[in-house]
Amino acid sequence: MTAIYIIxxxxxxGQExxxxxxxxxxxxAVELAGFLADANINRIVSSPYARxxxxxxxxxxxxxxxxxxxxHLKERVLSSSDLPDWLEQLKSTFDDHDLALEGGESSQQALDRISQVVDELKNSGCQTxxxxxxxxxxxxxLSRYIEGFGFKGWRSLSNPDVFLLNEGPREPECKRLWNKATR
Structure with missing residues (x-):
């Protein structure tokens, strides 16, 4: 069984x-450290972005x-063009995972990329x-593990946010741990 905190x-x-x-x-970040201090985490893998x-x-x-x-954990590029209607365009990529906008990455490509990290952690023998x-x-x-998460789920995310994915011999379980309403 591998437990992965998705943060x-x-x-x-900014977004750069x-x-x-x-x-x-x-x-x-200090509050997050306190929140996860007893989680027995033995590996932290991060996007290279400063934030x-x-x-x-x-x-x-x-x-x-x-x-x-x-x-593999860096943010997805929606498009290389300035999109005045970027929110609508983003929603359309959640509806059609194969849709790739000009100079951008499709949802499926981005999902495949981040899934490689999850698979590597699972196969590495890392427990947490x-x-x-x-x-x-x-x-x-998250949409891979939580049915219907998609665009609406994206809009509900907070900064920070934490989900716990348990990957084992049974069906994977994924649940939200960070409750932005109480923080």
Whole structure:
């Protein structure tokens, strides 16, 4: 059995790869470390984007483990073009997983990419891991385990957010642990 904490990064200053956490996001990262301190995490794999790495630095420090970065966890590029109706376009890619906008990645391509990380962790013998990623690609991964998650689920995500995926011999179980209403 492998337990994987799927984490969305804390509040950030922007969407660029080098966008750092806000002051509020830094406080959230410390809160996140406290929340996960007793989870027996022995591996942290993060998107290489600054906001994702910074979101788990306090946890990694508390646990005495290094953060591994993996390009498979970076945010999905919806399109290389400026899309005034980007929200509608994004919804259409959740409805049609094979739809790839100009210069972008289809939902299926992004799902295949992030699923490689989950599969690698499962096959590595790691018992408890955390992956740190971004909302869009996280929602695609969650839709693999939570029926109907999709676009509506993406809209419900918070910064940060935490889900626990238990992969074992039976059907995988995935549930939300982070309750933004109480934080």
């Amino acid at each position: 969305r990064h804390c509040a950030a200053r 790869p080098d966008a750092e956490l806000t002051e509020h996001g830094k406080k959230q 994702a790495v910074q979101s788990t630095e306090p946890l990694a420090e508390a646990l005495g483990i290094e953060i591994e970065t993996d390009e 891991a955390a992956i740190v990623t971004h909302g869009n690609i996280m929602a695609l991964l």
